[in-house]
Amino acid sequence: MGIKIFVPVLAVLPLLAGPAMAQDAAAGEADFKRCKACHAITADDGTDIQKGGKTGPNLYNIIGRQVASEEDFRYGESIEAVGETGLVWDEENLAAYITDPKAWLEEVLGDKKVKTKMTYKHRKGAEDMAAYLKSVSPDAPPAES
Numbered sequence: 001m002g003i004k005i006f007v008p009v010l011a012v013l014p015l016l017a018g019p020a021m022a023q024d025a026a027a028g029e030a031d032f033k034r035c036k037a038c039h040a041i042t043a044d045d046g047t048d049i050q051k052g053g054k055t056g057p058n059l060y061n062i063i064g065r066q067v068a069s070e071e072d073f074r075y076g077e078s079i080e081a082v083g084e085t086g087l088v089w090d091e092e093n094l095a096a097y098i099t100d101p102k103a104w105l106e107e108v109l110g111d112k113k114v115k116t117k118m119t120y121k122h123r124k125g126a127e128d129m130a131a132y133l134k135s136v137s138p139d140a141p142p143a144e145s
């Protein structure tokens with residue numbers, strides 16, 4: 001009676017890569033060139049993380065910050081009205097906002113007569129951009145599920 005040594009043949013199947021990561025901060029960072037005409041990212045100590053224009057508010061620490069709360073910036077009245085509700089930027093609502101600022105303001109305020117000063121729509125890669133902005137938001141709350 002021979003001893004059967006069972007040698008499992010391990011099928012070395014490559015682990016199927018999961019679905020592409022929904023958020024890719026590096027892709028968002030590369031895409032920030034589309035925001036630079038109007039936005040800079042400047043740390044509290046004055047370090048330029050991204051040099052950029054001043055048409056729009058500084059986006060440092062934006063995730064976790066109340067909507068329309070950059071002190072030195074004069075916002076339009078619609079986004080200010082949203083800020084007054086106490087709403088805070090998270091990755092989800094920021095991605096929705098940058099995809100179509102006017103449509104987002106309309107939806108949040110339930111008003112068709114909104115005005116936005118942000119005339120740019122970031123139609124592709126908004127989640128990646130939100131992930132990137134979170135990476136430059138040291139005060140952001142830990143990951144939402």
Ligand code: HEC
Nearest residue numbers: 034035038055056067068069075076079116117118120122
């Ligand atoms: C043409 C100029 C312009 C471009 C390009 C632009 N923005 Fe803006 N953005 C603005 C302005 C102006 C505001 C203020 C909106 C208002 O007051 O209605 C704003 C507001 C914002 C806010 C809200 C900030 C706050 O303090 O609540 C976020 C977030 C934002 N922009 C992200 C982006 C991102 C990310 C990009 C690139 C994908 C981008 N913007 C591209 C002009 C721009």
